[in-house]
Amino acid sequence: MAAAVRMGVVGAGSISVRGILPHLCQPDLADRVKLAAVCDPVPGRADAAAAKFGVEQGFTEYEDLLARGDVDAVTIASPIGLHYEQGKLALQAGKHVHFNKTMTVTVAEASELIDLAAANSLRIVASPGEMLRPHHVRTRELIASGAIGTLSWVSCGAAFGTYHEDESVRGGSDVLSNIDPSWYFRKPGGGPMYDMTVYSLHTVTGILGPARRVTAMSGVRVPVRSFGGRDVETDADDNTAVLIDFGANLFCVATGTAAGGMTGGMGGAFYGTKGTINGLLLNGEPFDFPGRNPDERSARGHGNQALLPHVTGVHRDIEEQHVYEDVMQLVDWVRDGSPSIVTAEHARHVIDIIESAYRAASTGQTQDLTTTF
Numbered sequence: 001m002a003a004a005v006r007m008g009v010v011g012a013g014s015i016s017v018r019g020i021l022p023h024l025c026q027p028d029l030a031d032r033v034k035l036a037a038v039c040d041p042v043p044g045r046a047d048a049a050a051a052k053f054g055v056e057q058g059f060t061e062y063e064d065l066l067a068r069g070d071v072d073a074v075t076i077a078s079p080i081g082l083h084y085e086q087g088k089l090a091l092q093a094g095k096h097v098h099f100n101k102t103m104t105v106t107v108a109e110a111s112e113l114i115d116l117a118a119a120n121s122l123r124i125v126a127s128p129g130e131m132l133r134p135h136h137v138r139t140r141e142l143i144a145s146g147a148i149g150t151l152s153w154v155s156c157g158a159a160f161g162t163y164h165e166d167e168s169v170r171g172g173s174d175v176l177s178n179i180d181p182s183w184y185f186r187k188p189g190g191g192p193m194y195d196m197t198v199y200s201l202h203t204v205t206g207i208l209g210p211a212r213r214v215t216a217m218s219g220v221r222v223p224v225r226s227f228g229g230r231d232v233e234t235d236a237d238d239n240t241a242v243l244i245d246f247g248a249n250l251f252c253v254a255t256g257t258a259a260g261g262m263t264g265g266m267g268g269a270f271y272g273t274k275g276t277i278n279g280l281l282l283n284g285e286p287f288d289f290p291g292r293n294p295d296e297r298s299a300r301g302h303g304n305q306a307l308l309p310h311v312t313g314v315h316r317d318i319e320e321q322h323v324y325e326d327v328m329q330l331v332d333w334v335r336d337g338s339p340s341i342v343t344a345e346h347a348r349h350v351i352d353i354i355e356s357a358y359r360a361a362s363t364g365q366t367q368d369l370t371t372t373f
Ligand SMILES: NC(=O)c1ccc[n+]([C@@H]2O[C@H](COP(=O)([O-])OP(=O)(O)OC[C@H]3O[C@@H](n4cnc5c(N)ncnc54)[C@H](O)[C@@H]3O)[C@@H](O)[C@H]2O)c1
Pocket: 010, 011, 012, 013, 014, 015, 016, 039, 040, 041, 042, 045, 062, 076, 077, 078, 079, 080, 082, 100, 101, 102, 167, 179, 180, 181, 183, 195, 320, 323
């Protein structure tokens, strides 16, 4: 039997305290994962998280976690703009890495990390693992088999709204419940494209394959937000509309906006000459896929979160199951060598779409994508 993976959790913010730590501290994982260390620069936060979830050590400095945390792997759950530097330090220290979305802000950063991991025989799993969901695999099969005729175009996207300001861990008075979301509105790494539309882009490229070109319009629509009674200025674009070319005149419209989701939402709507797939519906009726609950009448949405390989037993009752699933993809890969489909190369292609969309918006020029997966 392979040993349990000693995991370090980088950042004890929303996704860690609501999702990663509650899942990874469950007794059913005792032989597969050990919560070895957690770090966060906010005084007292890492220690509070360690005490609450039974983590062996808490640190305020990330470098100390790498040097003294005795970890085999890290899950990076800090603001997106920090992921590249923190991932690089982890790989240089010989640790496997799970990146909460999005892995990096630029293609150049992603390529450097991919090369570094390869040179050191280390694993990277880069969220979100949207193609682990059976209904997305079925959507791909349905389109390939001609179930909706010739696919014409796809719509997808997501909106910030006030999702992050309103999360349950933002408005409290202790270190685990007063977590400041301001970075979501700042460069580098802020904005709904890197945070939310990234799910749509993983799904659509997972279903259709790599894209060829993008063009976009983008800017800031809500210049000032409010959190904890103070103003938070937006400097990362919060209103972006992207047009993506998949070749042979197949197009996708993807949005990452301040408000108002696109038809198809995170999972996308696929419009063909003989029908439409929107979420869990084919021409308005639920379509079948492995594990589907026939009583599930939910029309669309993120789609059956529980239908993920590791989301069984107690994990069905804990939040953020897809994040837990992606962490376990790395754990399995490290323990038994079975490669995950949640690859850094796929994540880099999605980063290419987002980075190129911003470049297209600022230059007015359609951008050729340079990556594939
Ligand atoms: N909030 C969600 O719903 C959600 C869902 C899925 C994935 N994610 C992803 O998880 C990651 C974290 O998001 P979040 O919502 O938890 O953010 P958050 O703002 O709630 O928490 C981030 C934490 O990182 C800490 N931090 C800041 N600098 C750090 C550093 N140098 N080293 C270590 N920690 C540092 C902050 O103090 C804070 O506690 C992001 O990549 C995000 O996209 C978030």
